[in-house]
Amino acid sequence: MAKLPIKKIYFLAATFVMFVGAVLFKNPFWFALSITGILVFLTALAFPSKPLLMVFGCWLVGVFTFLHWVGDQTDGILGLPAPAFAMLAGIWIIPILIWPLGFLLAFRRWFDQ
Amino acid sequence: MTLIVALLYLLALVGIGLWSISRTRNDRDFYLAGSRLGLLPVSAATMSSIMSGFVFVGGPGLFYSVGLSSFWITISSSFTGAMMCWLLARPLQQMAEREGCLTIPDIVFQRYRCRFSSAMATVGIMLGVVGYLATQLEAVGFIIQSQFPVSPGWAALIAMAVLVFYTVAGGMIACVYTDILQGALILFTSLAVFFVALKTGGGLSAMSYTLVESDAGLMHPWGTVGAFGALSWFFVFSIGSLGQPHVVHKMMMVRDLRVLRYFPLILALAMVLCGAVWLGGGLAIKSLVLRGEIAPLRAPDFAITEFLRFAAPAWLQALAYTGVLAAIMSTVDSFANVGAGAMVRDFPRALRRPLPKRLLWGRLATFSLFCAAYLFARYWGGLVAYLGIFGFSTFAAALTPTLALGLNWPEAGPWAARLSILTGLIANLLFELLSRAGLYDLAILPSACALALSFMVFIGAALLLDSPTKISAIPISRV
Numbered sequence: 001m002a003k004l005p006i007k008k009i010y011f012l013a014a015t016f017v018m019f020v021g022a023v024l025f026k027n028p029f030w031f032a033l034s035i036t037g038i039l040v041f042l043t044a045l046a047f048p049s050k051p052l053l054m055v056f057g058c059w060l061v062g063v064f065t066f067l068h069w070v071g072d073q074t075d076g077i078l079g080l081p082a083p084a085f086a087m088l089a090g091i092w093i094i095p096i097l098i099w100p101l102g103f104l105l106a107f108r109r110w111f112d113q
Numbered sequence: 114m115t116l117i118v119a120l121l122y123l124l125a126l127v128g129i130g131l132w133s134i135s136r137t138r139n140d141r142d143f144y145l146a147g148s149r150l151g152l153l154p155v156s157a158a159t160m161s162s163i164m165s166g167f168v169f170v171g172g173p174g175l176f177y178s179v180g181l182s183s184f185w186i187t188i189s190s191s192f193t194g195a196m197m198c199w200l201l202a203r204p205l206q207q208m209a210e211r212e213g214c215l216t217i218p219d220i221v222f223q224r225y226r227c228r229f230s231s232a233m234a235t236v237g238i239m240l241g242v243v244g245y246l247a248t249q250l251e252a253v254g255f256i257i258q259s260q261f262p263v264s265p266g267w268a269a270l271i272a273m274a275v276l277v278f279y280t281v282a283g284g285m286i287a288c289v290y291t292d293i294l295q296g297a298l299i300l301f302t303s304l305a306v307f308f309v310a311l312k313t314g315g316g317l318s319a320m321s322y323t324l325v326e327s328d329a330g331l332m333h334p335w336g337t338v339g340a341f342g343a344l345s346w347f348f349v350f351s352i353g354s355l356g357q358p359h360v361v362h363k364m365m366m367v368r369d370l371r372v373l374r375y376f377p378l379i380l381a382l383a384m385v386l387c388g389a390v391w392l393g394g395g396l397a398i399k400s401l402v403l404r405g406e407i408a409p410l411r412a413p414d415f416a417i418t419e420f421l422r423f424a425a426p427a428w429l430q431a432l433a434y435t436g437v438l439a440a441i442m443s444t445v446d447s448f449a450n451v452g453a454g455a456m457v458r459d460f461p462r463a464l465r466r467p468l469p470k471r472l473l474w475g476r477l478a479t480f481s482l483f484c485a486a487y488l489f490a491r492y493w494g495g496l497v498a499y500l501g502i503f504g505f506s507t508f509a510a511a512l513t514p515t516l517a518l519g520l521n522w523p524e525a526g527p528w529a530a531r532l533s534i535l536t537g538l539i540a541n542l543l544f545e546l547l548s549r550a551g552l553y554d555l556a557i558l559p560s561a562c563a564l565a566l567s568f569m570v571f572i573g574a575a576l577l578l579d580s581p582t583k584i585s586a587i588p589i590s591r592v
Contacts, residue, residue: 045521079317087181091189091347092385098192111370
């Protein structure tokens with residue numbers, strides 16, 4: 001295995017600093033961003049496709065932003081209140097099309113690594 | 114009818130068990146199913162070991178208590194399979210194949226060349242196994258209580274007797290091949306329960322309207338536990354899934370990495386289907402109770418059994434109870450195998466005192482793990498789901514940084530592993546005790562705090578205490 005660039009570890013460490021800051025200052029939005037950062041930078045240690053990591057990270061940030069700023073329960077989508085729909089579609093269903101499907105599409109690259 | 118279907122199912126398991134006995138010839142067969150698994154067995158085994166009484170009984174029960182925010186626990190299961198493949202599949206499969214590692218403590222020892230880390234990983238596995246077995250005992254106890262007029266104590270005792278009998282008899286080959294049958298049953302049951310829930314509750318729209326009318330928080334993503342609580346669950350169950358020994362252990366059983374090409378996609382789709390029982394069952398029972406169609410439950414963990422009694426036809430009840438039994442048994446055999454292996458093989462080896470007659474000691478170890486789990490379940494006294502969260506987070510805090518980071522960061526050395534495992538174990542237990550005593554005051558849940566602390570200690574110790582030249586000089590596949 002190639003030696004890991006220490007930069008990746010520093011990015012991961014930085015997201016944990018953000019995690020602590022979010023807890024201490026009680027900011028749930030920064031907390032959500034730090035969790036997304038940890039997921040992405042941890043996975044980046046083993047997977048080289050930056051676009052796939054960025055798409056996943058940006059998607060989660062988008063969903064968390066929506067959940068944080070939009071709390072109107074009266075709007076309904078497919079029988080669910082909008083925030084509930086955003087949570088289930090955005091974090092449960094659609095990520096299948098990003099990482100598991102991305103794993104399949106980028107399999108050769110990962111396998112030959 | 115329930116009894117007949119359950120008996121047929123148990124007979125099928127016995128048949129597979131007898132077939133497997135002739136195929137179990139050595140330690141590799143016993144612990145790693147001979148390292149010859151293809152896509153279907155490894156997918157079914159992974160799914161079945163994740164799905165348990167925690168999801169089937171605890172999930173709808175927790176939804177009944179706190180609403181949609183409980184779903185943050187299972188929501189990440191749609192993408193964690195891909196993370197597991199990227200971060201863990203290659204090193205685990207290669208270390209099992211080339212270095213002869215059979216268990217997770219073996220991996221820790223081979224990677225860090227540190228007996229203390231391996232012993233601590235073993236202790237973490239034993240503690241987590243007790244927590245998780247307790248969850249399964251409680252779940253079976255609730256199923257038994259719903260069918261027969263027995264007290265909770267007797268129900269848990271009967272559950273223990275059934276599960277001990279089942280697990281002491283089999284090895285990993287039996288586990289893996291019964292998992293295919295169990296996985297199919299779990300998937301079918303989840304889907305059937307979901308559709309019956311939709312029909313009984315009047316559709317998603319009617320059920321969510323009932324919940325929002327009663328308490329808007331019940332259908333909000335942050336809901337009644339708040340944003341920090343919900344996101345803490347998301348953090349622990351997404352990142353922490355990389356430290357679950359009974360799940361990541363399956364990566365050591367694949368015959369070739371090529372097998373994994375479709376694995377994350379299949380696992381994600383299967384987990385989404387299984388998650389439907391949590392969502393559908395929880396939503397339906399809560400809305401039925403709020404509308405006054407069902408009396409309030411005597412305990413939230415009766416949610417799924419009360420729902421089945423009220424809404425499901427006899428054939429589905431029979432199938433659903435068998436499906437729940439399948440989910441519990443498939444998880445219990447994985448845990449019993451991992452826990453007994455840790456007690457009779459890994460811990461004595463770490464202390465340089467290998468045991469003779471490992472089969473006999475293995476059976477005694479399984480029995481003692483169940484006894485500890487029974488006592489722990491009796492002491493706990495909370496919801497099944499919270500017990501499951503404790504078991505999950507014990508594994509997560511103790512093992513995730515050591516495996517997910519350590520196997521991908523060649524410069525990390527034994528100090529990082531030692532301090533991280535120790536911190537994870539102590540912090541998880543301490544924060545949980547403080548929380549139960551009302552002395553824990555942070556915004557995030559104790560399990561999330563323990564996991565984050567364990568990661569930070571790992572990174573700090575690897576950067577400050579470990580010697581990069583010494584460790585990086587050895588290629589990871591040879592460590």
